[in-house]
Amino acid sequence: MLGGKASCQSGKLKDATAFDGDRDEDIKKIMRDYGLDEYGEETLYDGFSGQAIKTKIFVGVIYYQKLHHLVSNKMHVRSRGPVQLLTHQPTEGRSREGGLRFGEMERDCLIGYGASMLLKERLLDESDKTTVFVSSKTGTIAVQDHTKNRLYDPLDPSVDAKDIHAVEMSYAFKLLLDEIKSLGIFPRLILRDKA
Secondary structure: HHHHHHHHHHHHOOOOOOOOOOOHHHHHHHHHHHOOOOOEEEEEEOOOOOOOOOOOEOOOOOOOOOOOHHHHHHHHOOOOOEEOOOOOOOOOOOOOOOOOOOOHHHHHHHHHHHOOHHHHHHHHHHOOOOEEEEEHHHHHHHHOOOOOOOOOOOOOOOOOHHHHHEEEEEHHHHHHHHHHOOOOOOOOOOOOOOO
């Protein structure tokens, strides 16, 4: 910067690179010859009061290339937003207003700290939480008939409505149960009271 300032004053090209080129003594001499501080420091004045600022401030001329990737273009936050149709989980990527990735290593950190409620919030409540009705008698997911406004157990329709309970689970887990059923395996959920 000092070399650039000396070059502006003298009108001559200067090589002010770090390892080669003009010596700093030559640059300081040019600065002194033109009545400037040899270290490039100048007295600046307060724009409101007009008083001189007590400390001398280094001012110089420099050419720099602006980085194309800026933080302002990379910033990404989300509270709620679009979700994928199949998994009901937040979409991926900044351009699609996606969720912020919470990977295995982040999960392992929370497990290590024993922060179970934070883990539940990140991986269930703020992701793909869904409420499914489950029959406590047969352990199957109940069918919700919106036309007749009733719930019934597909294995045993005689099961009373009081034996069908709302269970919160990840939609991905519900999807897994459906995929297991498509293989000819019939999973059952055993319910018990929260302790």
